[in-house]
Amino acid sequence: MTEMEKVYNPSELEKRIYADWEQGGYFAPSGAEKAFSLVIPPPNVTGALHMGHALDETLQDILVRWHRMLGDSTLWVPGTDHAGIATQNVVEKKLAAEGRSRHDYGREKFIEEVWSWKKRYGDRITGQLRLLGASCDWSRERFTMDDGCSRAVREVFVGLYQKGLIFKGLRIINWCPRCHTALSDVEVNYRDNAGKLWHLRYPLAGDSKRFLIVATTRPETLFGDTAVAVHPEDERYRDLIGQEALLPLTDKKIPIIADEYADREFGSGAVKITPAHDANDYEVGRRHALPSVTVLDASGIMNENAPMRYKGLTREKARDLVISDLEEAKLLHSIQDYQNKLSVCYRCDTVVEPRLSPQWFVDMPRLAAPAVEAVRSGKIKFYPERWSKVYFDWMENIREWCISRQIWWGHRIPVWYCECGEIICAKETPAVCPKCGSDRLRQDEDVLDTWFSSALWPFSTLGWPQKTADLKKYYPTSALVTGYDIITFWVSRMIALGLAFMKKPPFHKVVIHGLIRDEQGKKMSKSTGNAVDPVELIREYGADALRFTLASMASAGGQDLKLSAHKVLASRNFMNKLWNVARFALLKLADNRFAPEKSLADEWILSRYQQIINKTTDALQKFYFGEMAQGLYDFVWSEFCDWYIEMSKLGLHKETLLAVLNGILRLLHPLAPFITEELWGRLGNAGRIINASWPAADIRLINKSRETRMAIVIELVKAVRNIRSEMNIAPGKKADLIVLYSKDAVNEALTEAKTYIQQLAGVEKIDLAARLAAKPRNSSHAVLDGAEVFVPLDNLIDLQAEIARLEKEKQKYEDEISWLKKKLTNKNFIEKAPPEVIDKEREKEKNCAEKYRIVDEQLKALKIS
RNA sequence: GGGCUUGUAGCUCAGCCGGUUAGAGCGCUCGCUUCACAUGCGAGAGGUCCACGGUUCGAAUCCGUGCAAGCCCACCA
Numbered sequence: 001m002t003e004m005e006k007v008y009n010p011s012e013l014e015k016r017i018y019a020d021w022e023q024g025g026y027f028a029p030s031g032a033e034k035a036f037s038l039v040i041p042p043p044n045v046t047g048a049l050h051m052g053h054a055l056d057e058t059l060q061d062i063l064v065r066w067h068r069m070l071g072d073s074t075l076w077v078p079g080t081d082h083a084g085i086a087t088q089n090v091v092e093k094k095l096a097a098e099g100r101s102r103h104d105y106g107r108e109k110f111i112e113e114v115w116s117w118k119k120r121y122g123d124r125i126t127g128q129l130r131l132l133g134a135s136c137d138w139s140r141e142r143f144t145m146d147d148g149c150s151r152a153v154r155e156v157f158v159g160l161y162q163k164g165l166i167f168k169g170l171r172i173i174n175w176c177p178r179c180h181t182a183l184s185d186v187e188v189n190y191r192d193n194a195g196k197l198w199h200l201r202y203p204l205a206g207d208s209k210r211f212l213i214v215a216t217t218r219p220e221t222l223f224g225d226t227a228v229a230v231h232p233e234d235e236r237y238r239d240l241i242g243q244e245a246l247l248p249l250t251d252k253k254i255p256i257i258a259d260e261y262a263d264r265e266f267g268s269g270a271v272k273i274t275p276a277h278d279a280n281d282y283e284v285g286r287r288h289a290l291p292s293v294t295v296l297d298a299s300g301i302m303n304e305n306a307p308m309r310y311k312g313l314t315r316e317k318a319r320d321l322v323i324s325d326l327e328e329a330k331l332l333h334s335i336q337d338y339q340n341k342l343s344v345c346y347r348c349d350t351v352v353e354p355r356l357s358p359q360w361f362v363d364m365p366r367l368a369a370p371a372v373e374a375v376r377s378g379k380i381k382f383y384p385e386r387w388s389k390v391y392f393d394w395m396e397n398i399r400e401w402c403i404s405r406q407i408w409w410g411h412r413i414p415v416w417y418c419e420c421g422e423i424i425c426a427k428e429t430p431a432v433c434p435k436c437g438s439d440r441l442r443q444d445e446d447v448l449d450t451w452f453s454s455a456l457w458p459f460s461t462l463g464w465p466q467k468t469a470d471l472k473k474y475y476p477t478s479a480l481v482t483g484y485d486i487i488t489f490w491v492s493r494m495i496a497l498g499l500a501f502m503k504k505p506p507f508h509k510v511v512i513h514g515l516i517r518d519e520q521g522k523k524m525s526k527s528t529g530n531a532v533d534p535v536e537l538i539r540e541y542g543a544d545a546l547r548f549t550l551a552s553m554a555s556a557g558g559q560d561l562k563l564s565a566h567k568v569l570a571s572r573n574f575m576n577k578l579w580n581v582a583r584f585a586l587l588k589l590a591d592n593r594f595a596p597e598k599s600l601a602d603e604w605i606l607s608r609y610q611q612i613i614n615k616t617t618d619a620l621q622k623f624y625f626g627e628m629a630q631g632l633y634d635f636v637w638s639e640f641c642d643w644y645i646e647m648s649k650l651g652l653h654k655e656t657l658l659a660v661l662n663g664i665l666r667l668l669h670p671l672a673p674f675i676t677e678e679l680w681g682r683l684g685n686a687g688r689i690i691n692a693s694w695p696a697a698d699i700r701l702i703n704k705s706r707e708t709r710m711a712i713v714i715e716l717v718k719a720v721r722n723i724r725s726e727m728n729i730a731p732g733k734k735a736d737l738i739v740l741y742s743k744d745a746v747n748e749a750l751t752e753a754k755t756y757i758q759q760l761a762g763v764e765k766i767d768l769a770a771r772l773a774a775k776p777r778n779s780s781h782a783v784l785d786g787a788e789v790f791v792p793l794d795n796l797i798d799l800q801a802e803i804a805r806l807e808k809e810k811q812k813y814e815d816e817i818s819w820l821k822k823k824l825t826n827k828n829f830i831e832k833a834p835p836e837v838i839d840k841e842r843e844k845e846k847n848c849a850e851k852y853r854i855v856d857e858q859l860k861a862l863k864i865s
Numbered sequence: 866g867g868g869c870u871u872g873u874a875g876c877u878c879a880g881c882c883g884g885u886u887a888g889a890g891c892g893c894u895c896g897c898u899u900c901a902c903a904u905g906c907g908a909g910a911g912g913u914c915c916a917c918g919g920u921u922c923g924a925a926u927c928c929g930u931g932c933a934a935g936c937c938c939a940c941c942a
Binding site: 262278386390569577626722816832844 | 879
């Protein structure tokens with residue numbers, strides 16, 4: 001055993017210990033029968049660790065370390081996501097800084113560029129996971145675009161295609177004019193927008209003096225209008241149905257049609273129909289066989305279908321010009337302020353354009369049914385349970401999932417087109433067309449939604465489609481730990497595809513936690529500058545402190561977590577406390593003078609320790625991380641350090657100290673792996689704590705009578721300390737104690753614990769008596785449960801201070817008694833409350849009354865003197 | 866428009882199945898170089914548990930309504 005440094009220095013030891021674990025192969029599963037497995041929600045490969053990851057990974061690592069200590073064959077699969085659009089955007093931005101675009105490179109070269117980017121930054125986030133202490137099995141590290149995952153993607157695609165569950169279709173999809181790609185419904189965010197509703201006048205073709213007023217938020221799309229719709233039962237327009245209107249600013253005529261989609265209550269009741277630029281209008285267009293005219297190109301620029309004057313303008317510029325032109329033409333009826341929502345791209349925040357285009361879709365409505373059933377039947381459970389509602393709401397209203405993206409970085413769609421018209425969907429690149437034999441095949445240009453490969457993650461990472469040993473042993477995984485924000489993106493799709501291809505759900509438990517917010521409760525983001533960097537916090541306070549903080553904030557309800565450096569500081573202080581108590585233990589153990597027998601303090605702490613084992617284990621089973629952390633914090637600081645250690649200074653029982661201290665280290669290890677490993681070693685334990693066994697409570701050591709006795713001692717010490725402090729007894733000055741007891745338990749407790757009291761309360765002489773000839777004069781006074789305590793003061797007592805103290809005390813008892821009296825004289829209470837409750841209240845009343853009597857007596861005596 | 870969550874000490878929160886003198890951390894006040902720790906020790910101050918109803922012998926805890934805050938979902942131009 002070496003002497004410990006006085007200062008706890010996390011950064012040095014954390015680095016050393018992680019390397020030791022990794023080199024020692026401690027993260028790989030060992031051969032036990034029972035399996036526990038997690039797959040990491042893969043962070044973006046070129047990203048940096050943010051607070052959300054830190055929380056997610058901490059919670060997973062807690063479970064993993066706990067199960068490893070339980071002796072399970074524990075596997076945590078790490079990996080990263082290629083993050084199609086996000087990564088491509090980052091690389092494009094870099095190229096743009098050099099004045100180039102991806103088109104200057106061409107597809108092949110550009111992808112090479114992204115791969116080299118990936119190689120350069122791919123290690124950053126995994127390195128940061130190591131800093132956090134994540135004990136994942138790095139030998140099994142995966143990437144969503146590695147060979148295995150890519151093979152799984154093709155296998156699933158082809159499988160779904162053959163069943164008709166993947167198909168290509170012409171739809172209005174969400175199009176990001178900046179990313180130049182389609183997006184799925186979940187990739188669109190909504191933003192409140194203080195916009196305008198423009199009321200336009202469309203002249204009638206038959207009578208250009210008459211107008212139809214249509215209301216729109218998107219006047220620039222009017223060039224794509226191919227009809228105006230009114231409600232079929234709208235009396236105002238009945239005569240116009242079948243006639244034509246003149247499209248303003250053009251020489252086009254468009255039909256006036258009847259469709260129930262037109263809302264009579266809204267605006268004038270007539271609505272312009274732009275099938276190519278609005279999903280609803282598209283449906284109307286289909287019902288009425290209207291043509292679709294696209295007026296905006298892929299970048300959101302007006303194209304040749306708009307009059308020359310507008311061609312080449314952005315959406316925004318075109319809108320302004322259209323409005324001013326309409327005004328000039330006296331075709332603008334009115335403008336109204338209008339609150340609506342803008343759809344924006346979740347990657348770049350650009351306003352999304354509904355766009356008609358051919359895309360690939362997964363038939364989610366068909367795949368969703370078994371996925372809903374799995375949760376409904378309880379095969380998969382959400383923790384907390386309420387999140388299953390979000391899941392159901394999503395899955396039961398699920399729509400087709402648009403999976404094709406018009407970007408280059410990603411899994412290329414495994415579909416080839418032959419000149420002969422044949423479409424070939426295959427796992428491997430076909431050499432020739434099976435129909436005509438031509439070798440001139442052209443692969444589909446699109447890549448798949450990033451979330452497509454993520455959806456396969458629980459089984460692709462375990463080796464599927466190969467029948468690997470890992471797959472057999474570790475699928476289904478034991479749990480999924482993630483934030484509620486990706487239930488729709490990820491959880492739902494993993495469940496659906498896991499069931500479709502593995503016939504078993506990918507996990508049985510979904511542990512949902514809240515999102516990290518700043519001190520004000522705002523979302524952390526780089527752009528607002530309120531993001532706290534976990535790596536910075538680790539550097540400053542240590543990974544253990546950060547982990548402990550995150551875990552203790554993860555409440556059972558899964559609320560969002562407001563993080564501040566203050567909290568991490570408090571956790572760091574706790575680690576420091578732990579460090580020092582171990583230091584104390586080492587000093588004492590080197591001393592080599594031990595008490596031969598267990599004392600009251602030993603029996604008490606052993607009893608308390610058994611209970612904290614159970615409490616910690618319980619909390620873990622329920623995924624109550626906050627409760628786990630809080631419980632251990634209180635036990636270690638307020639019981640073990642404040643009382644047991646202080647008492648053990650009078651005579652240390654070596655076995656007890658070591659048992660409890662080592663137990664604490666093991667219980668804390670999942671939360672604070674580094675310091676516990678370090679101290680475990682310093683205390684001379686064999687092996688590593690990372691694979692030490694999880695403590696099991698020995699209920700024979702739970703001893704309530706010793707706990708009761710200790711409670712008496714603590715109560716007395718606190719009472720004396722209070723007197724010392726309030727009566728200004730100098731800290732170094734020893735006091736005397738006269739205890740007048742009315743319960744034998746007090747006499748026994750104080751007799752047994754005499755030396756503790758002397759030490760902890762700064763007391764010299766203790767006189768215990770069942771009765772006194774006269775109560776001591778010139779003393780400060782306290783009343784306990786079953787005893788009266790006098791602390792004689794050698795200089796004249798400050799009467800006013802003492803009276804004030806006792807008056808306060810008296811008031812407290814008075815309040816409580818009146819409350820209890822009211823209760824106990826309530827007939828209903830006596831008749832209906834359970835007898836044990838009544839007894840308890842009676843007992844309380846008796847005790848209070850007695851204490852009140854004593855304090856009152858003492859006060860009277862003081863006032864006379 | 867639908868749904869969810871939250872409202873407890875100055876701040877951040879814990880209080881699960883109703884009976885606690887309503888707790889913790891930070892902050893605050895007072896006193897301490899007590900030989901593990903001033904990243905510490907001891908003692909305190911501070912709360913009509915958002916409001917109003919209801920259920921109950923009994924509610925911070927269950928139910929309803931209202932107010933306030935936040936989030937998610939939804940194709941009304």
